[in-house]
Every structure is written in C-alpha cells, then in structure tokens.
Amino acid sequence: MSSAEDKADRESVDGLRRRHPLARGIELLTLMTDSDRDVHGVRELAGRLDVSPSTAHRLIADLEKLGLVSRTANGSYRLGLEYLRLAWTTTERYPIQEVSRDTLQELTEQSGESSFFAVYGEQRLQMMFTLVVESSHPLRYTLPMRQQIPLHAGASGLAILAFLPAQIQDRIARGPLRAATDRTLVEPQGLFDRLAMIRRDGYAITHGERIDGAIAIASPVFGPAGSVVGSAGISMPEARFNAAHSSSLAGLVKQSARQITDYLTGARDPRTGIVRR
Incomplete structure (x- = not known):
C-alpha cells in the first residue's frame, strides 16, 4: 500500500471520528478498556482522542448517562457497571x-x-x-x-x-x-x-x-x-x-x-x- 493510500486511510478514520459522536464514544471506551489504568481524567482522554477537553467531557457525560462510564469521588472516570454487564453477558453467551x-x-x-x-x-x-x-x-x-x-x-x-x-x-x-x-x-x-x-x-x-x-x-x-x-x-x-x-x-x-x-x-x-x- 502506498504512502498516499495510508494517508487517505488515516484521514478517512479521522473524518469518521470527527463527524460521528458514536464513533468517538466507542473509541473512548476502547482507550479505557485497553489502558492499564483504572481511572482517567478528562484532559488525559481528550489528548489521547485528539479532541478538545470540552468535546471529551460531552462524550463522557453521554456515556455516563448510559452507565457505560462512572465518575469517581475525585472527578475522574472509570468504566461503568453497565459496560461490565454487557461484557459479562457477552462472555456468557x-x-x-x-x-x-x-x-x-x-x-x-x-x-x-x-x-x-x-x-x-x-x-x-x-x-x-x-x-x-x-x-x-x-x-x-x-x-x-x-x-x-x-x-x-x-x-x-x-x-x-x-x-x-x-x-x-x-x-x-x-x-x-x-x-x-x-x-x-x-x-x-x-x-x-x-x-x-x-x-x-x-x-x-x-x-x-x-x-x-x-x-x-x-x-x-x-x-x-x-x-x-x-x-x-x-x-x-x-x-x-x-x-x-x-x-x-x-x-x-x-x-x-x-x-x-x-x-x-x-x-x-x-x-x-x-x-x-
């Protein structure tokens, strides 16, 4: 694959992420799942997603409403019980x-x-x-x-x-x-x-x-x-x-x-x- 094709692929993925909050939300959950840390800050996740802190906060807030992430006492975030329930249910099935x-x-x-x-x-x-x-x-x-x-x-x-x-x-x-x-x-x-x-x-x-x-x-x-x-x-x-x-x-x-x-x-x-x- 040429470097031009590689660049086009990256731009396509980046464009999808910017246009679709769902894709960005899934990417955020993927980052939290793959991380060796249990809790994450908004600025940290924003940097890893390459979005602004305000955008990251909106994504996290939506995921929190669904129970997919939860907020800790010090204001950090971790994977929520609903996320764990889905994972466990899938594993059982x-x-x-x-x-x-x-x-x-x-x-x-x-x-x-x-x-x-x-x-x-x-x-x-x-x-x-x-x-x-x-x-x-x-x-x-x-x-x-x-x-x-x-x-x-x-x-x-x-x-x-x-x-x-x-x-x-x-x-x-x-x-x-x-x-x-x-x-x-x-x-x-x-x-x-x-x-x-x-x-x-x-x-x-x-x-x-x-x-x-x-x-x-x-x-x-x-x-x-x-x-x-x-x-x-x-x-x-x-x-x-x-x-x-x-x-x-x-x-x-x-x-x-x-x-x-x-x-x-x-x-x-x-x-x-x-x-x-």
Whole structure:
C-alpha cells in the first residue's frame, strides 16, 4: 500500500471520528478498556482522542448517562457497571475464552509447555495475548498479556500475518520493521518468503525472534467469515527444545488452533465440544 493510500486511510478514520459522536464514544471506551489504568481524567482522554477537553467531557457525560462510564469521588472516570454487564453477558453467551482455555489446557498437558491464544487487532495491525496456560516447568517465559505487539516478530504474530490480505502484508513488510532481537526478520523479501512457508505448512516456528532464548510454535485461528482472527500456540526455553519433536509439537498446535476455529465458526458446540454435523 502506498504512502498516499495510508494517508487517505488515516484521514478517512479521522473524518469518521470527527463527524460521528458514536464513533468517538466507542473509541473512548476502547482507550479505557485497553489502558492499564483504572481511572482517567478528562484532559488525559481528550489528548489521547485528539479532541478538545470540552468535546471529551460531552462524550463522557453521554456515556455516563448510559452507565457505560462512572465518575469517581475525585472527578475522574472509570468504566461503568453497565459496560461490565454487557461484557459479562457477552462472555456468557459466547464462552470462547472458556472453551479456548480448555483447549489450551489440553495443549499444555500434551506438549508439556506453556500455551497461548493471541488475538489480531485489525485497527492497529498488531496482536495481543489474551489467554495463557502456564506449564509446570519452573523455567518458562512469561508472555506480555493484553499488550499490543507487532506481527512480524514471533510465531504468534507471523501465524496471523501469513493469512492476512496481501495488501496488509505488504503494508507491514515495507515497515519500518523494528528488531526485537538480533534474530528478528526485518528485511521485506525475507519476510514475504517466510510468510509463504507458513501458509504452506500451516504453522510458524521461531527461535528467539521476539525474546532471546525462547522458541514458539503457532498456528492461525479463523473466524466465521473465514478470515484470520488470531493464533494459538506454545512457547518454551530454547534449552528444552528438541528439534526431533518439532513436527509432533507443530501437529498438536495445529490441532488446537483448528479446534478453536471450530468453536468460533460454530462447527463445534462450545458448550459440549461436540462437532456439529
């Protein structure tokens, strides 16, 4: 995608946000949800939304009337009970985290390694880990939960990137690509070749490309429309990795990713785990 197209996309998003209070309100809730802070000030939110404090205050006031945000005793704001009710209700109706946890638990038991589920963020073209089942080994890597992470460094992101539309791959590959370690692939053509291999094999395996000394294997997870929505996989210290077992580990990872895909697409009942005919 050209720089002119990138600029046009940004201007389109910015124009939508300025014209539609609903879009700005949703963006405000997204900022509060993604933040690692519990409370927020009006000026802080205004700065992050790139709007005036008065505009931010009007948005917050409307959301407060709906119960989606609430005001604290010192005048700051936090997510409201109505927002939490909606989130909890949605989780109960679509228990993907619960069934994904069961799948990851089984993957950890079978592989002996920590397993994870990562979600693709279409707006930022990044991913985040939303679920991890730790292995029982005393030596293991702790994954950064609910943090935006680039797609090009690490098996979890590469497994997603390989199945995104070609124009998105091109946009990301032509960077700039930041090196997380000295093993991170930051050369565009090398990245394109790597993605083609992942599409062929159905999984990605990396050696210290996001974290020094860590190995990860990941496979894509697809949603109801057939587009990639995330990845599932395992991570382990390089010292514990046996290359002779890589194929069997990759098979376990691909099986788990397919199972989560079945839950998301409705091919498998999320409450019983039974494949629907």
